[in-house]
Amino acid sequence: MSAPTPTPQVHHVTHPLVQHKLTLMRNKEASSTTFRTLLGELAMLMAYEVTRDMPVQMVETHTPLETMQSPMIDGKKLVFASILRAGNGMLDGLLRVVPNARVGHVGLYRDPQTLQAVEYYYKMPADMAERDVIAVDPMLATGHSAVAAIDKLKAAGPRSIKFLCLLAAPEGIATLQAAHPDVPIYTAAIDRELNDHGYILPGLGDAGDRIFGTK
Numbered sequence: 001m002s003a004p005t006p007t008p009q010v011h012h013v014t015h016p017l018v019q020h021k022l023t024l025m026r027n028k029e030a031s032s033t034t035f036r037t038l039l040g041e042l043a044m045l046m047a048y049e050v051t052r053d054m055p056v057q058m059v060e061t062h063t064p065l066e067t068m069q070s071p072m073i074d075g076k077k078l079v080f081a082s083i084l085r086a087g088n089g090m091l092d093g094l095l096r097v098v099p100n101a102r103v104g105h106v107g108l109y110r111d112p113q114t115l116q117a118v119e120y121y122y123k124m125p126a127d128m129a130e131r132d133v134i135a136v137d138p139m140l141a142t143g144h145s146a147v148a149a150i151d152k153l154k155a156a157g158p159r160s161i162k163f164l165c166l167l168a169a170p171e172g173i174a175t176l177q178a179a180h181p182d183v184p185i186y187t188a189a190i191d192r193e194l195n196d197h198g199y200i201l202p203g204l205g206d207a208g209d210r211i212f213g214t215k
């Protein structure tokens with residue numbers, strides 16, 4: 001399958017800094033330390049795009065010279081929902097730029113035979129109806145994990161949901177958009193295809209294993 005033309009619901013973050021760091025991450029010689037550091041930096045850079053339409057409120061601010069009305073976000077209204085394990089590799093970077101955001105976790109692993117997502121953990125902040133969720137996972141491959149995570153998140157009734165990843169396969173984008181057409185996808189790359197084991201080609205390998213050094 002060839003890469004689909006990006007629609008308004010697929011935000012392809014093409015900034016040179018993002019692309020440069022992603023290239024370094026793809027390199028199979030990158031150590032876990034390097035891989036983790038780059039993932040954190042990329043998460044920070046992508047936070048800039050994914051939060052672009054966050055609401056701001058004008059607040060009175062006293063500069064050394066004058067009093068003015070100046071914009072601020074309400075970070076507490078934002079939830080970074082990490083899809084375990086690999087999503088955790090992006091949390092630190094996201095929290096560097098929105099330190100008072102709330103954090104939720106959806107524990108999922110992909111059954112290697114069926115490629116279906118198996119849930120093992122779920123915890124979100126209270127009062128989801130007044131919060132905007134950014135679900136984070138570096139990899140969107142078949143899309144089964146993202147669909148399962150967003151099914152759960154929608155049941156909690158948040159104000160909005162976005163999906164943030166680094167690498168997406170065309171198959172994963174199609175599956176996620178079919179199941180959740182209202183959820184915008186932010187990705188640094190749309191790769192060529194999946195192999196027979198559901199891995200993204202050319203990809204970067206198993207993100208969780210590379211972050212945590214488990215292989």
Ligand SMILES: O=P(O)(O)OC[C@H]1O[C@H](OP(=O)(O)OP(=O)(O)O)[C@H](O)[C@@H]1O
Nearest residue numbers: 084085086109110141142143144145208
């Ligand atoms: O789109 P999919 O085909 O569902 O694949 C993507 C999922 O696979 C990886 O997780 P994995 O199951 O390897 O768990 P891990 O994060 O614990 O390594 C990745 O982090 C995604 O969650």
Ligand SMILES: O=c1cc[nH]c(=O)[nH]1
Nearest residue numbers: 141199200205206207
């Ligand atoms: O290529 C892939 C596909 C799923 N999960 C990963 O970590 N990498």
Ligand SMILES: [Mg+2]
Nearest residue numbers: 206207208209
């Ligand atoms: Mg994994």
